[in-house]
Amino acid sequence: MSDIPQERRLVTAVPGPRSVELQARRTAAVAAGVGSTLPVFTARAGGGIIEDVDGNRLIDFGSGIAVTSVGASAEAVVRRASAQLADFTHSCFMVTPYEGYVEVCERLAELTPGDHAKKSALFNSGAEAVENAVKIARAYTGRTAVVVFDHGYHGRTNLTMALTAKNMPYKQGFGPFAPEVYRVPVAYGYRWPTGAENAGAEASAQAIDQITKQIGAGNVAAVIIEPVLGEGGFIEPAKGFLPAIARFARENGIVFVADEIQSGFCRTGQWFACEDEGIVPDLITTAKGIAGGLPLSAVTGRAEIMDAAHSGGLGGTYGGNPVACAGALGAIETMRELDLNARARRIEEVMKGRLGEMRAKLPNGGVIGDIRGRGAMIAIELVKAGTKDPDAEAAASLAKACHAEGLLVLTCGTYGNVLRFLPPLVIGEDLLNEGLDILEQAFGTL
Incomplete structure (x- = not known):
């Protein structure tokens, strides 16, 4: 396991000044067709944390798109x-x-x-x-x-x-x-x-x-x-x-x-x-x-x-x-x-429980049309309240609000209206719940 402290820390805006500098270099040197979800530049990562070049520590609900399931610097x-x-x-x-x-x-x-x-x-x-x-x-x-x-x-x-x-x-x-x-x-x-x-x-x-x-x-x-x-x-x-x-x-x-x-x-x-x-x-x-x-x-x-x-x-x-x-x-x-299958099932239990509570607090479920997935592959489909009409703007807005507070989340879906959660299977339950707290607060920004 990485020696990076497993706690969120924001010391600058997201992205910070060093990331902004690197983004300017990237724009000049990297083809425009290669996109990024969040232009913060990684310095270290491990467990459930990504630390950027400005010293911010973000909670990782992306795992490099389901890649770093064992963490980004697993000992073995x-x-x-x-x-x-x-x-x-x-x-x-x-x-x-x-x-x-x-x-x-x-x-x-x-x-x-x-x-x-x-x-x-x-x-x-x-x-x-x-x-x-x-x-x-x-x-x-x-x-x-x-x-x-x-x-x-x-x-x-x-x-x-x-x-x-x-x-x-x-x-x-x-x-x-x-x-x-x-x-x-x-x-x-x-x-x-x-x-x-x-x-x-x-x-x-x-x-x-x-x-x-x-x-x-x-x-x-x-x-x-x-x-x-x-x-x-x-x-x-x-x-x-x-x-x-x-x-x-x-x-x-x-x-x-x-x-x-x-x-x-x-x-x-x-x-x-x-x-x-x-x-x-x-x-x-x-x-x-x-x-x-x-x-x-x-x-x-x-x-x-x-x-x-x-x-x-x-x-x-x-x-x-x-x-x-x-x-x-x-x-x-x-x-x-580490029996990561069991860890994944526990992540599902925590995430679906919390997401269900969030939906219950919204009038008629609000913009959360569906909660689905298995293990640590969980998503919410966002719709215009009272309908099944896809709401890609809500997905983008929620992701942006989460990013600003130090929680990395990804979107997906044919209609661009799904927030997907892919935390590392080794994430601590405290970080998992803190990330869900940030997501819950983000619903208040819609």
Whole structure:
């Protein structure tokens, strides 16, 4: 654990003068297309705190977008990565391999759902993992079509932009996109026309009908879905939806891919979110929380599917970098030793309890339309009071008010109206509650 004091401290405005200076340098040197949620420049981070260059300490409800689940300077990650740095930084696994890569693949085989024989391939980013999952599925099935879902997010490369639902800011102006990608409905309970109780059955029936009639099940290589949709608004598909889609895929020789890049590695209170309804995916993509902040991703799946690609067909110069693999082994060690699944479930209990109390204090729930998510992947969907009309302005205003008081929160959602909370799983409960106090006060600014 970091030696940074685990307490919020504001000594300047947010951002402070040093951050403002650095922001001017950034504007001159960094491409404008690379955005930032909050222009405070990090000096140190650990536990549930980010300390900026001005000496402010902010409560972290973002975890670098679900990456630093074990904290941003976890002892085991630092220890193992430092030792590996001293030995060698790179050899390229495709040139001369090393044990760390193999060990990460062994851990993935143990941790991912299912007791079948599994293999993995390691890459750098979530988008790379998803893109390689498509390659593997196409090689295995000899088919080309890929099915994805409304509100899904899968990355920023050309193929994964095609897989991603949301246009702005991810796709606008960057086309044309890869072909043979088809989008079908998802069971978004809060917004399902006939009610959340019908969403699972009705959405799965609609999706299967569209696949059958518009694409042909025999042409589909893979269906790809986030078991909890991240950028789309932390949408939990209504119960029954995922099992129905997985069953349809199995019956039609379609590779079922669970994109667990944001939801995996204890984030939802289970090692992987698809475990909630007993889903055993054919392939599972992971990244973000896998390596304590170091760039690493993976595709893990049934050995016969993973082996479908020819030798040399998968890889990349930096994929499974030895330092990142050491970080992953340290992160997994931390998750096991601290039982971060239990920590995530406790975070859910505290956050949902407090958020429910906040909604109860607002007339008719006020702008809080929905509270959802699992583990330490919790969100509130903001609407215009008395309606379900998305209120992106309220989300932006609340985030701004929280930032000014030293609480880092993120927004998301197809309509830009969702506040998402992704605290490190190691955050202290006092900091968690203090952050929620700040959020509650922020509602008074609307």
